[in-house]
Amino acid sequence: MQFARVACLRLLTTLITLIGVAVIVFIVVRVVPGNPIAMMLPPGATDADIERLKALYGLDKSIPQQFLIWFANVLHGDFGTSITTRQPVLGLVLGRLPATLELSIMALVMAVLLGGTLAVLGTRLRRTRAEAGIDIANGIGMSVPDFLWGLLLIVLFGVLWPVFQISGRVTPRLELPFTSQFYLFESILRLRFDLTRDLIGHMFMPALALALPLAAIIAQLLKQSLKETVNLDYAVLARTKGYPETSVILAEALPNAVLPTLTLIGVQFTFLIGGTVIVERLFSYEGLGNMAIDAVINRDLPLIQGIVILFALLFTLVNLAVDMTYAFLNPRLRHA
Amino acid sequence: MSAFLEIRNLSARLRDTGERVLRSVSLEVPVGAVQGLVGESGAGKSMIGRAVLGVLPKAVEIVEGEILLEGRDLLKAKPSERRRLIGTRTALIPQDPLTALNPSRRIGPQITDRLVDILGWEKARATARAAEILAEVDIPQPERVMRLYPHELSGGMRQRILIASAFAAEPKLIVADEPTTALDVTVQKQILHLISQMQARHGTALLFVTHDLGVVAKICDSLSVLYAGKVVEETTVQKFFAAPQHPYSAALLAATPRHTDAGASLEPVPRAVLDAVSAEIAADDASWRRHG
Ligand SMILES: Nc1ncnc2c1ncn2[C@@H]1O[C@H](COP(=O)(O)OP(=O)(O)O)[C@@H](O)[C@H]1O
Numbered sequence A: 001m002q003f004a005r006v007a008c009l010r011l012l013t014t015l016i017t018l019i020g021v022a023v024i025v026f027i028v029v030r031v032v033p034g035n036p037i038a039m040m041l042p043p044g045a046t047d048a049d050i051e052r053l054k055a056l057y058g059l060d061k062s063i064p065q066q067f068l069i070w071f072a073n074v075l076h077g078d079f080g081t082s083i084t085t086r087q088p089v090l091g092l093v094l095g096r097l098p099a100t101l102e103l104s105i106m107a108l109v110m111a112v113l114l115g116g117t118l119a120v121l122g123t124r125l126r127r128t129r130a131e132a133g134i135d136i137a138n139g140i141g142m143s144v145p146d147f148l149w150g151l152l153l154i155v156l157f158g159v160l161w162p163v164f165q166i167s168g169r170v171t172p173r174l175e176l177p178f179t180s181q182f183y184l185f186e187s188i189l190r191l192r193f194d195l196t197r198d199l200i201g202h203m204f205m206p207a208l209a210l211a212l213p214l215a216a217i218i219a220q221l222l223k224q225s226l227k228e229t230v231n232l233d234y235a236v237l238a239r240t241k242g243y244p245e246t247s248v249i250l251a252e253a254l255p256n257a258v259l260p261t262l263t264l265i266g267v268q269f270t271f272l273i274g275g276t277v278i279v280e281r282l283f284s285y286e287g288l289g290n291m292a293i294d295a296v297i298n299r300d301l302p303l304i305q306g307i308v309i310l311f312a313l314l315f316t317l318v319n320l321a322v323d324m325t326y327a328f329l330n331p332r333l334r335h336a
Numbered sequence B: 001m002s003a004f005l006e007i008r009n010l011s012a013r014l015r016d017t018g019e020r021v022l023r024s025v026s027l028e029v030p031v032g033a034v035q036g037l038v039g040e041s042g043a044g045k046s047m048i049g050r051a052v053l054g055v056l057p058k059a060v061e062i063v064e065g066e067i068l069l070e071g072r073d074l075l076k077a078k079p080s081e082r083r084r085l086i087g088t089r090t091a092l093i094p095q096d097p098l099t100a101l102n103p104s105r106r107i108g109p110q111i112t113d114r115l116v117d118i119l120g121w122e123k124a125r126a127t128a129r130a131a132e133i134l135a136e137v138d139i140p141q142p143e144r145v146m147r148l149y150p151h152e153l154s155g156g157m158r159q160r161i162l163i164a165s166a167f168a169a170e171p172k173l174i175v176a177d178e179p180t181t182a183l184d185v186t187v188q189k190q191i192l193h194l195i196s197q198m199q200a201r202h203g204t205a206l207l208f209v210t211h212d213l214g215v216v217a218k219i220c221d222s223l224s225v226l227y228a229g230k231v232v233e234e235t236t237v238q239k240f241f242a243a244p245q246h247p248y249s250a251a252l253l254a255a256t257p258r259h260t261d262a263g264a265s266l267e268p269v270p271r272a273v274l275d276a277v278s279a280e281i282a283a284d285d286a287s288w289r290r291h292g
């Protein structure tokens, strides 16, 4: 029962991680300067008013006490009420999650396709000037951060040559027949490709901005491991069978070369999700990241906590997915 | 007998340093014959095999010569035509069975891929052929083995599979690059016997690369002795073992254990012989440089 033991261990470490994150966030948002009460009250409110509001939100108790109350509620599925909107945190956060998930996954797909293509192309053209060109492009892709790519894209494709939308998730005047927040996914399922186009027109630039640094990292690492793999004996044997170089790279080398890259993609994808916070803000994309910035500006403590916990949960799930894919792709582990 | 493979004056060098690794090599493999290619490690044996199969390392470039397959020069053919000729008429039995099979692909497709993709066979026919040829090399339960991954099989089994794969498309020429060197001593004999048996049954020409003259005596018709990328002697097996002509070949033979006098003391190749053959090669290089 090797698998069951590994799974239990995994679940346990996930829980401990989440609780750790919760404790840290809880303390940090309470010790940094600025408090929500001061921002809610009109100038000239009395001390009594302040105390009353503090009591209302439970902020009059000590931090450990507050945490225990919050934690007990969380165990019942109650993440508290947003101070600014007065709506349940869970509903708010889950309402925004699909937008961020769609953006991150689209960015990941773009990064994998772009990075993979560059890696294969670079391997095919190894020891030529074109490979040096690809290396330079990768170097640039990696050293420019996602939000700068975002600004650059806005200037290029939003202003100088306006082919993509620079703001929002969808054109506001459109009638949306959706029942979930997974707009893109649902538009495809409902065969409303007019809406799919509009959604992609909005998502393209923020997704590309998030994707470019990751694409460059994937391209570089995968190319390096492809270049080692194409000289291995089984690749040479395939060439003697009459296969052209591109087939050898794709059919023989690629399946073996992706494994080391996969682990890296897992780690980097969590960075990408983190990057949505600023990039969503830049493109006024209505996702979790944008909401997080508003929550921080307004010192909306329950909302910040809810968002951070959700991000932490996302990260651990991504890592879990990577480990499972790794085991699935590696025949040696699959049969172990 | 006409030569199926003929190499004429083939010279190759390292791109970076210009160092010669093949020095005007000429050799012939007649249709259905077994040609040995003997030399110490680093002599350039694998380099010749790889040149024939069009898979030289990128660090090595051919500077002159011809490689004629059925009279057609592979070095002058278009890359696609060269791949087609090599893929349909030749095959390789590699040195190390542990690294020559793709770890992430099942055995079956690694045998049928050439039949389907390069020779254009129907998939069902290729699968049947793979099972048949696996049975011929004494793989038990071929259908089951074809569904396994390489790591589930022993080195000896994998080498049998690679031999089967080489013979599957009935090539006219097989290059075997030290096909027993990486195996256990106990398995070496069986594999050698198997290759010899398959070669005779299918009438395939064999370019057999080895550093072991004992092996040459067992399975080759004729042989070329290679030293530092130069063929110092080309002759039949009979003549060679009766009376090697070149001092280096003679010294190599003296350094080889024989079954008759197992345990007898072996003489390493004497210093004087090595110096003489090195001087011969240096003179050769000097005249080559004057012309080129
Ligand atoms: N990939 C390579 N790049 C550069 N030099 C090589 C490479 N492979 C082999 N050589 C050199 O070419 C010469 C011949 O090697 P090889 O044909 O492998 O010898 P062997 O007779 O042992 O098969 C050796 O001097 C070796 O160092």
Ligand SMILES: [Mg+2]
Residues within 6 Å of the ligand: B045, B046, B047, B177, B178
């Ligand atoms: Mg060799």
